[in-house]
Amino acid sequence: MPHTVPSNQEGAGFPGRRLLIRAGIADTQAALDIFRQCSSRGMSRGIAEAVTGALVHACDPDTALYAVGQLYARDETREALPSTVQPNSDDVWGRLVKTLGASKRIGSMVEQDADLLSSVTGEYFSSSTWDKGMRADAFSAAASCGGNETAAVNALRHEYWKQIIAVAAFDMAHNDPAGVQPEVSSYISDLVDCALDAAVQIALRSVGASEDILFSVIGMGKLGAREINYVSDVDLIYVAEPRHEGVTHAELVKKGTAAGIKLQKICQSVIPGVNEPPLWKVDCALRPEGKAGPLVRTLESHYEYYQKWAENWEFQALLKARHVAGDPELGMKYVDSTRQLVWNASARKNFVFDCRKMRERVESLIPEQQKDLEIKLGRGGLRDVEFTVQMLQLVHGRTDRSLRVSSTLDALQRLSAGGYMSRKQSEALSADYRFERVLEHRQQLWNMHRTHLFPDLGQANRGGIEKPRNIDRMQLHDNKALVRLARACSLSPEKLLDSFDAARREIRRLHMDIYYRPMLGDISHMADEEIRLSPAAMAERYESIGFADPQAAAEHVRYLTRGVSRAAKINRILLPAVLLWLGDGQNPDMGLLQWRRLAENYGGGGPYLGFLRDSPLAAKRLCTILANSRYLGDALNRSAESLTWLGNDGELQPHTRGQLDTLCEGAYKRFPENMRSFATLIRSMRRREIERIGLGWMSGITLSSSSLQAMTDVYDAAIDISLKWAIRHQCRKRGIGENRPPAQISVIAMGRYGGREVNFCSDADIMMIYEPVQDAGREADEAADPRDFSLAVVNDLRSILSGPLTSEAKIDLDLDLRPEGKNGPLIRSYKSYEDYYAHWAQMWEHQALLRARYAAGDRDLAERFLERVADPLRYPAQAPGEDDLAQIRTLKARMESERLPRGIRRDRHLKLGKGGLSDVEWTVQLLQLQHAHQCEDTQALPDRKLHPGSTGASAGLKPYEDSSTASLRTTSTLQALSTLENSSVLSHEDAAVLRSTWQVCTDARNAHYLWSGRANQADIIPDDSFSLGGVAACMGRSAHQGQEFANELLQKMRRCREVAERLFYADTQNIQ
Secondary structure (H helix, E strand, O other), X not given: XXXXXXXXXXXXXXXXXXXXXXXXXXXXXXXXXXXXXXXXXOOOHHHHHHHHHHHOOOOOHHHXXXXXXXXXXXXXXXXXXXXXXXXXXXXXXXXXXXXXXHOHHHHHHHHHOHHHHHHHHOHHHXXXXXXXXXXXXXXXXXXXXXXXXXXXHHHHHHHHHHHHXXXXXXXXXXXXXXXXXXXXXXXXXXXXXXXXXXXXXXXXXXXXXXXXXXXXXXXXXXXXXXXXXXXXXEEEEEEEEEOOOOOOHHHHHHHHHHHHHHHHHHHHOOOOOOOOOOOOOEEXXXXXXXXXXXXXXXXXXXXXXXXXXXXXXXXXXXXXXXXXXXXXXXXXXHHHHHHHHHHHHHHOOOHHHHHHHHHHHHHHOOOHHHOOOEOOOOOOOHHHHHHHHHHHHHHHOOOOHHHOOOOHHHHHHHHHHOOOOOHHHHHHHHHHHHHHHHHHHHHHHHHOOOOOEOOOOHHHOOOOOOOOOOOOHHHHHHOHHHHHHHHHOOOOHXXXXXXXXXXXXXXXXXXXXXXXXXXXXXXXOOOHHHHOOOHHHHHHHHHHHOOOOHHHHHHHHHHHHOOOOXXXXXXXXXXXXXXXXXXXXXXXXXXXXXXXHHHHHHOOOOOHHHHHHHOHHHHHHHHHHHOOOHHHHHHHOOOOHHHHHOOOHHHHOOOOHHHHHHHHHHHHHHOOXXXXXXXXXXXXXXXXXXXXXXXXXXXXXXXHHHHHHHHHHHHHHHHHHHHHHHHHHHHHHOOOOOOOOOEEEEEEEOHHHHOOOOOOOOOEEEEEEEEEOOOHHHOXXXXXXXXXXXXXXXXXXXXXXXXXXXXXXXXXXXXXXXXXXXXXXXXXXXXXXXXXHHHOOOHHHHHHHHHOEEEEEOHHXXXXXXXXXXXXXXXXXXXXXXXXHHHHHHHHHHHHHHHOOOOOOHHHEOOOOOOOHHHHHHHHHHXXXXXXXXXXXXHHOOOOOOOOOOOOOOOOOOXXXXXXXXXXXXXXXXXXXXXXXXOOOOOHHHHHHHHHHHHHHHHHHHHHHHHHOOHHHOOEOOOOHHHHHHHHHHOOOOHHHHHHHHHHHHHHHHHHHHHHHHHHOOOHHHHO
């Protein structure tokens, strides 16, 4: 649609200032002058409107309009311009203006040579899309032009510039530069191939070698991949062979070298008598031995070098090798002879390591101020994409022939199709690669010189990946180079910079994730038969890795890799490394079986395999867990979500109490009446969180002390919300208002649960208290009887957490520490507790109260019980007498004797054995009873310090619990032990022995449970070396260190037993 000329135009036949400003013209006066001059030289109003309309889309409207004015200024070029604008025809003027606005150099070239103008506006524009045969014919004619070398070189260069300008015009005419970029690069590559072939003809004629030698040119780098830029170094390798037997090797090398030198001169040097500018620099540094090696070699010499002396990185470069000019048969022989060397290169020693080092070296050589401007070599640049793709090709292309392509974009598609990277990753890398290639092309087009730099940003040169750039938005619009590049991409300067940095960040992230996959190095070291996972070839290897049943392992591998599904493809990628990682564990057979179970449960359509391929850290952690933990392996097969935690350290951190309460509240609101569904959700939450803690513990993310606290929080949250649900349920069932229950109920944590020392397989020792709520309006209501109501609530609580309502694992509630033990009521009133502990409680029950703390329910009721009933007994004003001590010692001996499983030696039980947890805890508790009265002032601590991740409303801590202030009035074994040590009740040596033994026994209990998945075995130190290795592996040791670990553990326990006996059975006077 033609532009209308506004009423305020400056002259007839050309646009006014407002329209020029809208088109992007900066100097409107100069533009008006140009239009005035062009109008005087024959520019019609229609052409002026067409030019003005095209300026809107020009990279640099001022430069484009100036070039148009120069073309009109010369008669020769003015006559070559279209004289009219024909509707519904090819937009010649639009194409011309866009091309002139994108390249100042092209503008000056067409101004000086009207023949070049036909490449944009004339018939020669069609050469932009010629096939290679048509280009070759044109160059062959140019090489044969004239009777001397100078004329031929001049004609060759002129032909090249005509065709490259046509390709540029074709490029600029498209509205989707990123979409057409691969096609443009292929056109330029064909153009360079044909120019080189014509140059070889001229060179061979010039040195008189045509009749004596066969000379072939091998393209490397971007030319070899058919991805070359407008202006780029052309990486070449020369191969020469004699045409007949009369040519000696010395003559061959001499004439071949002369031809190579002449070829380079034709392409890159200023030659007297040749008016056309040089084409590009020829770089032969990728040849064998680099610049120190001979320029030309025979085919045999090339092969021998690559077979014997080539560095690892040279095979990565050789991946792109392609015959581009000269004798085609010789060129194809070169490519064919080196292909197998290329695809076997990844098996060479340190191949992956050397290639990575090469990439890092390239990055280190970039000048500091250019590190975040480099489009090609910098972080997140083109090289990151290319090195990532080439690494995957070389490692996996040994067995997958579909990957044996040279084009980066083609390789990305095939890597995605083969399952070596996700479709999302492939699409992201492809889009970002095209985008950065467009930026590179536009930067080169401007002056037709070799550059790979983003426009200079001054103070904002650094940043964009780890940290933001220091950007002055106003300065961006004053940056002419940046504005020009932004217009080329139809973006604002700010948006262009943001898009560039976003592409760099995405490329860099994917490059680091894929290029540095640990499995690449593992796969590259394997033999071809091992990579193909042939059962017959790998049977021996399975056994050497550590599989006890190689035939079963081979069957699992066959199942996992059979067929053409995407899951099978990804398994074929993962399994070579997975088998090695499983072999590092104690039970590879169990690990591979669990891997197969995961494939059967989730591999059909779930994304978990792709996630493991893209996250080597998660894959390695998963293998470690599957080969060492039966419990976690089974748990992972119940929850695909937990697999994704392994790739994110943050997801492996235990949930805080606040997060747990939020999850529980959701279940409470979702299922107000359905006890089965509520119980399932609460128990699954507990299973999932215990699984999270276990995965974090085995992955080295969660510390042992944090895991105990986290598991305690899980129990607290589950019991608290279950009690709340049970109270609501009984209120509704009895027709009582939910906010008016007849009794307040509280849960007191006891034992290791009270000490916040819950293991993976621990039960929850609790006592339950109720207190009637005074409400005169319902005294006669039997449904509101506090005792019956409270007992019903307890039954509901036990059903939710421990009953057979659901297949989810139960949370064992142990109420045996309540008054009268198993013979007493499940729940008592506060008055009953007061009466019992005042008259009938024995000394061991006073000791048990040392672990009592608030866990759930009514906090005020619990704190009254702890302060008024428990504290006077567990923190007595005077130390226990001899009779009390004798009772405690007798009970400990009886408990250890009665509860120790039959057939288990006393020194092999982590809890009840000699020097086990019981010795440490009873010793510490006895010392607490004797010395806690000396710390009465700590009851008045002003600040309540909550445990990590807890909220004030749910932490359940008394003012003196978990305080950094030294106090024996704590439920924690380790904190009490530290206080005893700091107050000199215990020597540093004794405290260290007790502490280290308690910690290692606790860790060993957790590790044994994770290893075996059997709670009744967790307290027993295995006798067999295989199980010992599994326990050691779960604790982060090497699997072969099982017996060494057992010896260290038993030694600690023996020393602990000596200390405990000395302290526990010492005289009262000596203790005090």
